[in-house]
Amino acid sequence: MSLINAHGITKVYRLGRVDVPALRGVDVQVEQGEYVAITGPSGSGKSTLMHILGCLDSPSDGEYHLDGADISALRGRALARIRNQKVGFVFQTFNLMPRMTIDENVALPLQYRGGFSRRERLKRARALLERLGLGDRIGHRPDELSGGERQRVAVARSLVGEPAMLLVDEPTGNLDSKAGAEVLRTFREVHNAGNTIVMVTHDMHVAAEAQRSIHIADGKIAA
Amino acid sequence: MARQIRDWVSEWGELALDALREIWSHKLRSLLTLFGVVFGAASVVSMTSLSAALKTMAYDELSRMGMPHTFELIDRGPRADAERAADLRHVGLSIKDVRDLRNVRGVDAVYARDWSDARLVSTLLDQRVIPVEGVDVGYLSFRNYPIVRGRELVPLDIVNAARVVVIGEELVEPFFGTADPIGRTVTIDGLRFKVVGVVAPVELELVPADFSFLARRMYVPYTWVTQYHRGQQRVDQVFLKVADDADFPSVLESGRMYLKQRHLGADDFEVENSAADVAEDLAMADGILSGWNVVLFTIAGVTLIVGGIGLFSVLLISVRERVREIGIRAALGADDRSIRRLFLAESLTLALLGATVGLLGGTGLIKVTESIAQSFGREFTVPVNMPGAVMAIAFAILVGLLFGWYPASRAAKLDPIEAIREL
Numbered sequence: 001m002s003l004i005n006a007h008g009i010t011k012v013y014r015l016g017r018v019d020v021p022a023l024r025g026v027d028v029q030v031e032q033g034e035y036v037a038i039t040g041p042s043g044s045g046k047s048t049l050m051h052i053l054g055c056l057d058s059p060s061d062g063e064y065h066l067d068g069a070d071i072s073a074l075r076g077r078a079l080a081r082i083r084n085q086k087v088g089f090v091f092q093t094f095n096l097m098p099r100m101t102i103d104e105n106v107a108l109p110l111q112y113r114g115g116f117s118r119r120e121r122l123k124r125a126r127a128l129l130e131r132l133g134l135g136d137r138i139g140h141r142p143d144e145l146s147g148g149e150r151q152r153v154a155v156a157r158s159l160v161g162e163p164a165m166l167l168v169d170e171p172t173g174n175l176d177s178k179a180g181a182e183v184l185r186t187f188r189e190v191h192n193a194g195n196t197i198v199m200v201t202h203d204m205h206v207a208a209e210a211q212r213s214i215h216i217a218d219g220k221i222a223a
Numbered sequence: 224m225a226r227q228i229r230d231w232v233s234e235w236g237e238l239a240l241d242a243l244r245e246i247w248s249h250k251l252r253s254l255l256t257l258f259g260v261v262f263g264a265a266s267v268v269s270m271t272s273l274s275a276a277l278k279t280m281a282y283d284e285l286s287r288m289g290m291p292h293t294f295e296l297i298d299r300g301p302r303a304d305a306e307r308a309a310d311l312r313h314v315g316l317s318i319k320d321v322r323d324l325r326n327v328r329g330v331d332a333v334y335a336r337d338w339s340d341a342r343l344v345s346t347l348l349d350q351r352v353i354p355v356e357g358v359d360v361g362y363l364s365f366r367n368y369p370i371v372r373g374r375e376l377v378p379l380d381i382v383n384a385a386r387v388v389v390i391g392e393e394l395v396e397p398f399f400g401t402a403d404p405i406g407r408t409v410t411i412d413g414l415r416f417k418v419v420g421v422v423a424p425v426e427l428e429l430v431p432a433d434f435s436f437l438a439r440r441m442y443v444p445y446t447w448v449t450q451y452h453r454g455q456q457r458v459d460q461v462f463l464k465v466a467d468d469a470d471f472p473s474v475l476e477s478g479r480m481y482l483k484q485r486h487l488g489a490d491d492f493e494v495e496n497s498a499a500d501v502a503e504d505l506a507m508a509d510g511i512l513s514g515w516n517v518v519l520f521t522i523a524g525v526t527l528i529v530g531g532i533g534l535f536s537v538l539l540i541s542v543r544e545r546v547r548e549i550g551i552r553a554a555l556g557a558d559d560r561s562i563r564r565l566f567l568a569e570s571l572t573l574a575l576l577g578a579t580v581g582l583l584g585g586t587g588l589i590k591v592t593e594s595i596a597q598s599f600g601r602e603f604t605v606p607v608n609m610p611g612a613v614m615a616i617a618f619a620i621l622v623g624l625l626f627g628w629y630p631a632s633r634a635a636k637l638d639p640i641e642a643i644r645e646l
């Protein structure tokens with residue numbers, strides 16, 4: 001069975017009295033260990049799809065199975081649990097906690113997992129940072145790091161809970177081409193280590209990193 | 224269970240540390256927020272301490288002027304209209320009664336006294352009519368009348384009905400001028416008495432009672448008054464001090480029965496419960512202080528609530544500022560409970576911080592009060608009231624929970640997708 005198995009996903013936003021359909025029946029299948037890009041123009045529904053696949057949001061209609069579990073009916077705390085266990089997010093704007101050190105940032109998902117002491121959490125976080133070549137930055141705050149480094153810290157954070165997949169939204173959008181290339185290389189390594197990656201981007205060069213692309217236009221899968 | 228408690232403590236400890244970091248990054252705002260809680264806690268601890276100190280002082284003074292654990296037997300003169308046969312056998316309180324009342328179980332000490340008679344007192348310097356009391360060994364100490372010079376009466380004075388006298392402080396100057404009166408002689412009703420001590424009036428700070436008359440009297444052995452002066456064996460009054468651990472009412476009752484039996488049922492004495500007077504005074508002092516406490520607690524409570532409102536608004540601001548952070552945490556797997564805890568921890572940490580600062584400030588205020596009192600020459604120590612301090616902390620926790628709950632719940636109810644959109 002596929003890792004991601006989404007069928008007929010629709011999402012309708014209500015804006016006042018108008019219904020805005022963001023997704024109109026999307027089917028997505030992603031296998032374990034795949035590196036998939038979701039591309040499409042701005043406003044086509046990429047982020048909405050990513051939020052649904054990442055269990056941040058629920059579809060208005062459709063069926064979604066993640067890692068064998070039926071997600072469509074889950075809400076609230078149950079979704080939070082799935083997010084914590086199965087999904088690692090990486091965002092365009094890094095979204096690190098400015099007042100925490102980078103190791104504390106990376107350790108944060110384990111706090112919500114529960115069952116780890118602070119010492120254990122930080123130990124895992126530091127090991128991961130070492131692995132991603134950020135060992136000498138341990139103990140620093142995000143604002144002491146370059147953009148590329150911050151994004152790699154975010155990658156470490158997404159990996160620390162050993163999720164079933166990484167969901168990545170425009171990871172190079174806020175980076176210069178050199179830092180962007182560095183981050184993409186990190187994703188390649190992460191993928192080579194056996195992780196599943198679903199990456200949203202409107203940049204064709206970035207999408208070329210993935211094994212295949214799903215193209216969305218106007219809330220639907222385009223050919 | 225132990226493990227659960229440990230987990231809980233370490234979780235909230237971590238939350239508190241994060242909250243402190245957050246609070247520290249908004250120093251000025253946090254300081255302003257905390258003013259109310261600081262003042263509330265400071266007023267709770269200083270007011271309760273002050274009130275407790277005043278209470279101790281009032282209790283002390285009331286016990287000093289009153290006679291706790293004591294009842295009196297008072298001689299009732301022969302009744303002209305005696306109808307019952309028993310009343311005709313009237314004997315009254317005798318020196319022998321005084322001696323034997325010591326045997327009543329539960330009685331610690333017995334002090335006889337003869338009420339003052341106006342007597343002509345003279346020395347080379349002056350001559351006037353002065354009230355003279357007949358008192359027992361240790362009576363002056365029992366009444367807490369301060370002996371400022373010399374000594375009070377000793378057993379031999381009583382046994383021998385010695386002609387010795389303790390004089391009031393105000394009488395020293397007129398009768399002896401600037402000379403030391405101890406060892407000198409005064410003449411009372413033509414008989415020469417040796418001065419052995421000087422008694423000063425009881426000084427009270429709080430209780431409005433005038434004891435200056437003590438310093439205008441003289442005190443001689445009661446045995447001299449009864450035997451040699453009045454020429455009889457009867458005393459006016461006996462004080463019976465009951466042991467602290469004895470049951471006061473039953474000792475009083477057995478004292479009464481004992482005397483009644485000895486007097487063959489004659490109705491020749493009265494019983495007065497001096498301890499009840501003290502208790503009444505203490506209850507009155509309590510009433511005044513508790514009225515005061517209501518006022519103080521209202522003030523402290525209002526201040527704390529004002530502090531709580533400050534806390535409330537700053538938390539709402541904090542929640543609005545941290546919507547982005549809430550979104551990130553939600554994406555990382557935080558559920559509503561974790562988010563609520565995050566902000567409750569901030570609220571509680573702020574409130575406890577305020578309470579701690581307030582406790583320190585309140586303690587400082589107490590010290591200032593003490594030193595002001597001392598600069599006026601008053602001995603006034605105010606120990607920090609522990610229940611008050613605990614109450615201030617408990618209040619702060621309550622305020623933190625109460626006023627933190629709504630902002631924290633608002634944060635917890637944020638739709639993660641709305642929060643993440645802010646990114």
Ligand SMILES: Nc1ncnc2c1ncn2[C@@H]1O[C@H](COP(=O)(O)OP(=O)(O)O)[C@@H](O)[C@H]1O
Binds near residue numbers: 014020021042644
């Ligand atoms: N919370 C929302 N309320 C109303 N409309 C929304 C909301 N979020 C997204 N949309 C709309 O849904 C469509 C898809 O948006 P989005 O998924 O962000 O696209 P993309 O990420 O491809 O730019 C857009 O038309 C957008 O305006």
Ligand SMILES: [Mg+2]
Binds near residue numbers: 046047048
């Ligand atoms: Mg988008």
